[in-house]
Amino acid sequence: MTGRSHDLGAFTLLIIAFVHLPQVPSMTILTAVVAFGANFLGGLFPDIDQTTSDFWDNFRFGEVVGKIVCKYLGGHRHISHSAIGFVIIGFGSRFVLQILSPYILIDMNIVWWCFMIGVLSHFLLDIPTKEGLPLFWPSTFKVGIPPFKSLRIEAGGIVENYVAFPGMLLLSAYLMYHNQSMFIQFFHQIVH
Numbered sequence: 159m160t161g162r163s164h165d166l167g168a169f170t171l172l173i174i175a176f177v178h179l180p181q182v183p184s185m186t187i188l189t190a191v192v193a194f195g196a197n198f199l200g201g202l203f204p205d206i207d208q209t210t211s212d213f214w215d216n217f218r219f220g221e222v223v224g225k226i227v228c229k230y231l232g233g234h235r236h237i238s239h240s241a242i243g244f245v246i247i248g249f250g251s252r253f254v255l256q257i258l259s260p261y262i263l264i265d266m267n268i269v270w271w272c273f274m275i276g277v278l279s280h281f282l283l284d285i286p287t288k289e290g291l292p293l294f295w296p297s298t299f300k301v302g303i304p305p306f307k308s309l310r311i312e313a314g315g316i317v318e319n320y321v322a323f324p325g326m327l328l329l330s331a332y333l334m335y336h337n338q339s340m341f342i343q344f345f346h347q348i349v350h
């Protein structure tokens with residue numbers, strides 16, 4: 159999947175999670191903005207093992223740092239796309255947010271959840287691609303749905319651009335429309 163699809167995937171999964179919450183969460187506008195950014199970064203984060211990824215484009219010197227990190231992570235789609243990687247990303251990000259929490263007055267718990275929803279969406283979106291997902295790394299077995307590689311989609315190909323991308327866009331729009339009272343309540347609350 160391309161960075162563009164991962165951005166939208168992270169947003170879509172965030173919307174899905176939001177509309178399933180038992181009640182509209184309350185937070186400050188700053189928390190909401192940072193959490194939204196964290197969700198976006200989470201959606202791209204597993205591709206830190208890919209020098210050309212959109213993740214690195216977000217930083218100054220990103221390309222150079224990316225090249226070094228990628229070398230240590232063993233190339234594209236290895237540890238950062240595995241179950242072990244998911245747990246490490248989860249604990250690691252929690253740890254970083256905890257260190258930052260005395261300095262930034264935002265709800266780090268919400269930020270962490272939004273980040274992890276982004277990471278999860280990345281995993282989910284890489285499953286139907288030809289490359290598959292090395293979920294059980296260090297085993298080289300790759301998880302893919304459907305199980306036959308020939309039936310899976312090409313990253314940046316026609317199915318991704320004309321089916322998956324608009325599909326996620328429509329789903330997000332539908333969920334927002336269908337649950338508009340939740341969103342209105344949410345925005346009303348954060349600006350007050």
Ligand SMILES: [Zn+2]
Pocket residue numbers: 204205239280284
């Ligand atoms: Zn990926």
